[in-house]
């Protein structure tokens with residue numbers, strides 16, 4: 001018998017994606033099906049999403065959801081069982097899921113995501129006839145009020161889980177919005193949504209949820225410390241055993257170098273020869289010189305979190321060492337500008353694409369030799385997992401999920417034939433350059449590099465084992481409420 005789960009997320013691949021949250025929310029449902037959990041996914045009806053759902057049925061309606069009528073449409077798309085919150089006054093607008101076309105946060109984000117959470121709680125408590133989920137799984141601050149609404153309802157409710165994909169984004173809003181959230185006065189408290197005089201969506205959810213997860217075991221430890229807890233470490237320590245770290249997997253069908261429609265030449269761990277042709281194609285695409293040396297890549301938001309200022313600072317040294325580089329990303333103007341300037345200085349050594357390009361990110365993983373992830377903190381990280389799968393060797397900082405998913409090519413690991421990448425600490429420019437030096441030394445030894453690539457490509461980066469951990473947590477929570 002299958003058990004119903006309602007997943008609530010503000011972005012879901014392949015319908016809409018700004019980052020790793022979408023990949024996880026998009027891939028986890030299919031993996032949970034193997035454990036007899038049937039997941040329905042509630043997400044906002046942004047214009048891009050509305051365009052992709054056809055033959056939708058109206059599952060339920062709200063007469064007034066934060067300032068206008070709304071309905072929930074049931075549809076399947078991208079292999080997902082979707083519930084789309086069609087609330088034109090909140091979601092039918094230009095720009096991204098969170099920001100306007102000019103790049104500013106939508107002024108009513110507090111209402112947009114309180115509405116998503118309200119709908120999540122109502123559906124969790126039976127608003128859709130015939131659907132009674134046992135678990136509501138809320139992702140990040142945008143969905144984190146869902147367990148709060150459930151907890152204050154006073155009605156029988158499903159168990160709730162909040163997953164932290166990035167503690168840096170907490171959804172904090174001025175206290176003036178509190179009366180408009182539809183919460184009882186008692187929710188304005190330290191056990192509720194009050195957070196240093198503001199309303200904290202994630203904070204409230206972390207308190208109210210029956211369990212909290214984050215996306216790697218190491219990040220689950222880091223966020224218990226004042227240095228990593230971003231103000232919430234005390235609350236998180238208080239959650240004790242109800243805080244667990246479950247490392248992300250990736251969708252190994254979408255990310256499969258044997259079948260990937262976005263890459264020019266298919267290859268596999270056992271026959272990786274065609275990889276070289278992808279590398280030549282990548283050089284051509286980025287206008288790089290055709291040379292024998294390695295190409296290192298960045299595919300990322302260009303932000304302080306991701307440590308990409310360190311890469312920008314190291315560009316000249318890396319080029320001097322015979323390394324070429326491709327960068328795909330967008331973010332902080334200073335970092336974008338530094339990479340563009342590096343390209344101007346070294347036009348046939350450093351290729352830069354400012355922007356977001358999903359297909360290009362596949363071609364980069366299939367053609368570059370190494371992927372740089374020098375993050376200052378990283379809850380899990382997905383690009384190093386794509387790198388492992390594609391034989392694009394990760395060179396990563398020793399933080400969060402990066403430390404949990406890559407095996408450093410130290411002497412012992414190389415000798416044992418288990419190394420899958422390079423790990424450095426602390427995340428500084430010089431330590432990054434040292435790690436690239438180590439990478440280059442191994443690259444110069446074709447047999448050793450081949451072994452490294454083989455081990456990387458054979459790493460289990462699928463959802464198999466992690467979905468099992470989520471399933472176990474869900475079963476524990478459901479068991480907890482039985483007499």
Ligand SMILES: Nc1ncnc2c1ncn2[C@@H]1O[C@H](COP(=O)(O)OP(=O)(O)O[C@H]2O[C@H](CO)[C@@H](O)[C@H](O)[C@H]2O)[C@@H](O)[C@H]1O
Nearest residue numbers: 019020021165300301328329355356357361379380381382
């Ligand atoms: N310019 C571009 N063009 C194309 N694709 C691009 C791109 N920039 C980024 N991407 C893609 O966006 C995703 C980024 O995912 P990450 O997990 O690396 O980081 P993010 O900080 O978004 O996610 C947060 O949530 C995820 C999921 O839990 C955690 O792994 C992570 O640590 C946490 O910070 C990857 O799929 C990457 O390929």
